[in-house]
Amino acid sequence: MNLTNSKYPPSVHKNARISPQLVFFLIVGSQVGVGILGFVRYIAEFVNQDSWIIVIAGGLGVHLILWMMFSMLNKHGGDLFYLHHKFFGKWLALVPSLLFIVYILVTGIVVLRTYIEAVQNWMFPGLPTWAISLFFVALTYYIVSKGFRVVTGIAYFSFVLSVWLIFSHYFPIKFGHSINLLPVLSYSFKDYFEAFKIMVLSYVGIEYLFAYYPFLHDPKKAQKWAHIGAATTTFFYLLTTISTLMYFSPKQLQRLTWPTLMEWKIVTLPFIERFEYIGITVFAIVILINLALSLWSSSRGIHRMFDIKQRTALVLLSIILFVIPVLFTNRVEVDELNNMVGKVGTYLLYGYIPLLFLISLVKKGEQK
Amino acid sequence: MKKSLVLLLAVVLSSCAPKEVLDDITIVKSIGFDLHPKKDHITGTILFPIFINEETFKINHLTATGETAREVALELNEMTAKPIFAGKVNTIMFSQKLAEKGILETIDTLQRDPGIGRAIFLAVTKEDAKKIMTHNFELTNTDGNYFSHMIEQNEHFSNLPRLNFHTFLYAYYHNNMDAVLPYLTLKKNAVKIKGLALFKGDKMVGTVHEQQLLTFKTLIEPTKEGSYQFATRSYRGNLEVLKSKIHYKLFQKPHHHVLLEVNVKGRLNEYTKMDAGDPKVIKSIEKNIEADLEKESMKLIRKFQRLNIDPLGIGENVRARTRAFNQKEWKRDYKDLKISVDYSVEITEAGIAQ
Numbered sequence: 001m002n003l004t005n006s007k008y009p010p011s012v013h014k015n016a017r018i019s020p021q022l023v024f025f026l027i028v029g030s031q032v033g034v035g036i037l038g039f040v041r042y043i044a045e046f047v048n049q050d051s052w053i054i055v056i057a058g059g060l061g062v063h064l065i066l067w068m069m070f071s072m073l074n075k076h077g078g079d080l081f082y083l084h085h086k087f088f089g090k091w092l093a094l095v096p097s098l099l100f101i102v103y104i105l106v107t108g109i110v111v112l113r114t115y116i117e118a119v120q121n122w123m124f125p126g127l128p129t130w131a132i133s134l135f136f137v138a139l140t141y142y143i144v145s146k147g148f149r150v151v152t153g154i155a156y157f158s159f160v161l162s163v164w165l166i167f168s169h170y171f172p173i174k175f176g177h178s179i180n181l182l183p184v185l186s187y188s189f190k191d192y193f194e195a196f197k198i199m200v201l202s203y204v205g206i207e208y209l210f211a212y213y214p215f216l217h218d219p220k221k222a223q224k225w226a227h228i229g230a231a232t233t234t235f236f237y238l239l240t241t242i243s244t245l246m247y248f249s250p251k252q253l254q255r256l257t258w259p260t261l262m263e264w265k266i267v268t269l270p271f272i273e274r275f276e277y278i279g280i281t282v283f284a285i286v287i288l289i290n291l292a293l294s295l296w297s298s299s300r301g302i303h304r305m306f307d308i309k310q311r312t313a314l315v316l317l318s319i320i321l322f323v324i325p326v327l328f329t330n331r332v333e334v335d336e337l338n339n340m341v342g343k344v345g346t347y348l349l350y351g352y353i354p355l356l357f358l359i360s361l362v363k364k365g366e367q368k
Numbered sequence: 369m370k371k372s373l374v375l376l377l378a379v380v381l382s383s384c385a386p387k388e389v390l391d392d393i394t395i396v397k398s399i400g401f402d403l404h405p406k407k408d409h410i411t412g413t414i415l416f417p418i419f420i421n422e423e424t425f426k427i428n429h430l431t432a433t434g435e436t437a438r439e440v441a442l443e444l445n446e447m448t449a450k451p452i453f454a455g456k457v458n459t460i461m462f463s464q465k466l467a468e469k470g471i472l473e474t475i476d477t478l479q480r481d482p483g484i485g486r487a488i489f490l491a492v493t494k495e496d497a498k499k500i501m502t503h504n505f506e507l508t509n510t511d512g513n514y515f516s517h518m519i520e521q522n523e524h525f526s527n528l529p530r531l532n533f534h535t536f537l538y539a540y541y542h543n544n545m546d547a548v549l550p551y552l553t554l555k556k557n558a559v560k561i562k563g564l565a566l567f568k569g570d571k572m573v574g575t576v577h578e579q580q581l582l583t584f585k586t587l588i589e590p591t592k593e594g595s596y597q598f599a600t601r602s603y604r605g606n607l608e609v610l611k612s613k614i615h616y617k618l619f620q621k622p623h624h625h626v627l628l629e630v631n632v633k634g635r636l637n638e639y640t641k642m643d644a645g646d647p648k649v650i651k652s653i654e655k656n657i658e659a660d661l662e663k664e665s666m667k668l669i670r671k672f673q674r675l676n677i678d679p680l681g682i683g684e685n686v687r688a689r690t691r692a693f694n695q696k697e698w699k700r701d702y703k704d705l706k707i708s709v710d711y712s713v714e715i716t717e718a719g720i721a722q
C-alpha cells in the first residue's frame with residue numbers, strides 16, 4: 001500500500017476528460033434521485049404551505065457550497081484527496097478521506113435501497129431485494145468499469161430520458177387547490193430551520209465533484225454549467241413541491257410515503273391508465289446515474305488514496321453495494337438510513353466544506 | 369463476455385416476479401359494499417367480465433360476506449376461477465345504510481392497495497349496492513363501465529361537481545373540510561343521480577337534493593358546465609351555465625362574516641314566454657335567478673351549519689386568508705358564523721332563436 005499517490009494532483013489524459021457543458025448532466029444526475037418521490041412530505045411536516053420557500057433556500061445554499069468547492073479546487077487544483085493530503089499531511093488526511101469515501105458509498109446504498117422499496121411496494125411485492133440489487137449493481141459495475149466518460153454519457157441519457165416526467169405535474173396542478181399555498185410565511189424560524197436541515201438530503205450529490213474535478217476540461221467554464229445544473233435541480237424540486245402541496249391536503253400528505261407516485265395515479269392518458277408504473281420504471285435510469293457516480297467516486301477515492309487499481313476497488317465496493325441493501329428489511333430501517341445520510345450530508349455541506357474552504361484560503365495555491 | 373453476462377442476468381432475473389397475464393386474472397370493474405345483518409359484517413359485491421371467446425364477454429357478479437374488505441376479497445377469491453385483480457376498478461359503491469355507519473375501514477383498505485387508482489369514482493347508493501349492481505341493465509352495462517361513465521359524464525357536462533376517490537380522501541383528511549360523494553338510486557332500468565351524500569368524517573349524515581346540485585357546484589368550484597332550471601309564477605326556463613367563478617370575502621370586524629361572491633355567466637336555453645329578445649326582460653330574469661340561487665345556497669349553507677359540516681371548504685378558504693388561523697375557535701364558531709352569498713348572473717346569449 002502506498003499513501004503517497006494523493007501527494008500530487010492527478011494527471012488525467014486529455015482524451016479522458018469531458019467538456020465543461022457536460023457537468024450540467026453530472027450535477028443534475030447526482031442530485032436528483034429517488035428522494036424526489038417523497039421529500040415533500042418530510043419538509044411539509046414542519047412548514048406545510050411554505051415548503052416551497054425551503055426548496056428555494058436549499059437551492060441557494062447549494063450554489064454557495066458549489067462556489068466554495070470550485071474556488072478551492074480552482075486555486076489548488078487536483079481533487080479532494082489531494083487537498084486533504086496538502087492541508088493535513090499524509091497520515092491525518094486518511095481520516096477525512098476515508099470518511100468521505102464511506103459517505104459517498106452510503107449515498108449510493110441509500111438510493112438503491114429506497115428505490116428497491118418503491119419497486120417492492122408499488123410493482124412487485126414478491127421480488128426479492130437481492131435480485132433488484134444484483135441487477136442494478138451489475139449494470140452499474142459495467143458502466144463504471146468503462147471509465148468516467150461513459151458515466152458522463154449515462155448522466156446525459158438519464159437526464160434526457162427522464163426529464164419529460166416533469167410534464168406529469170400538469171395533472172395534479174390542474175386538479176389542485178392554489179389556496180393550499182396560502183398564507184405565506186406563517187411559521188417560526190425554528191420550523192424553517194428544521195425543514196431546511198431535512199431538505200439538504202435532497203440536494204446532496206454535488207460533493208462527487210470533489211472526485212471528478214480533474215476530469216473536467218476548462219474547470220472555470222464548467223463552474224457555470226454546474227451552477228446551471230444546480231438551478232435546474234432546484235426548479236424540478238420546486239415544481240414537485242408546488243404540485244404536491246396543491247394536490248394533497250396537509251394531513252393526507254402526511255399519510256403518504258411516496259407523494260409523487262400517488263400524484264401519478266391521477267395521470268390518465270388515452271394509451272396508459274396507470275402512469276405510476278411508467279414513472280417508477282423511468283426512475284430506474286434516474287437512480288442508475290446516482291449509483292454509477294457513487295461507485296465511480298468512491299472507487300476513484302480508494303485508488304487515489306492507497307494507489308490500488310481503481311478496478312480492484314470497484315469490484316470490492318460493488319460487492320458492498322450489492323450486499324448492504326439486502327440487510328435492510330423494513331421501512332423503518334430504510335427511513336433511519338435516509339435520516340442518517342441526511343444528517344451527515346448536512347454536516348458535510350454546511351460544516352466541513354466551509355471549514356475546508358477557510359483552510360484553503362489560508363494555504364498557498366498551486367504554483368504555475 | 370461481460371455483455372453476455374448482463375444479458376443473461378436480465379433474462380434470468382426478469383422471471384423473478386409473479387406475472388399477471390390479462391387472460392389469467394379476474395378483472396374487477398366495480399365493487400359494492402353493503403351492511404350485513406350479522407353484527408360488524410359487510411357484504412361485498414364485484415362485477416367482472418367473463419370472456420366467452422375472444423370477442424364476446426358477459427358481465428358476471430359475485431357476492432361474499434366478511435368483517436373487513438380484505439376478508440371479503442379473500443372470500444370472493446375462493447369463488448373465482450382466476451385470481452382477483454383490482455387494477456381496473458372504476459366504481460366503488462357503498463349503500464346508504466353502511467355509509468351512515470361509517471366506511472373508514474373499507475376506505476383504508478382500498479387506499480392501501482397500490483392497484484386501486486385515484487381517478488376512480490366512489491358513490492353512495494340509496495338501495496343496497498348489491499341490488500343496483502346485480503340489477504339486469506341489459507344493454508346499458510355491457511362492458512362494466514356504465515356506472516363510472518354515467519358519473520363521469522355528469523361531472524363533465526352537467527351539474528355534478530368533480531368528485532372521485534382522490535377528492536374524497538382530500539376532504540376526508542382535511543381539517544377544514546368534509547367529504548361528499550354522488551348519491552345514486554335505482555330506476556327501472558337505469559341508475560340515477562339523486563343528489564349528493566354529505567359526510568361527517570367517515571359517516572354519511574345527510575344529502576343534497578338533485579335540484580340543488582348546480583347551486584352546490586357553483587359554490588364549491590369554478591365550473592364551465594351545468595344547467596339550472598328556474599321558475600316563477602309567470603314563466604319557466606333553463607339557464608345553461610357557461611362559466612361560474614367563486615370569490616371569498618372576509619369581514620373580520622365587528623364579527624366574523626364570510627361572503628361568497630359567485631359570478632355566473634350563462635345562456636338561456638329554455639324560456640316559456642316569447643319576449644327574451646328584450647334587454648329589460650333579460651335583466652329581470654337575471655335578477656330572478658340571482659334571488660333564486662341565493663335562496664337555495666343559503667338553504668344549503670344553513671343545512672351544513674346545522675349538521676356542523678363544511679363540504680364547501682369555507683373553513684379552508686378562511687384559513688388561507690387569515691394569518692394565525694385558530695382552528696379550534698373556527699370549529700367552535702362555525703355553527704353560528706354569519707355566511708352570506710351574493711350571486712351575480714349574466715345572461716350572454718338567449719339561444720339561437722329570438
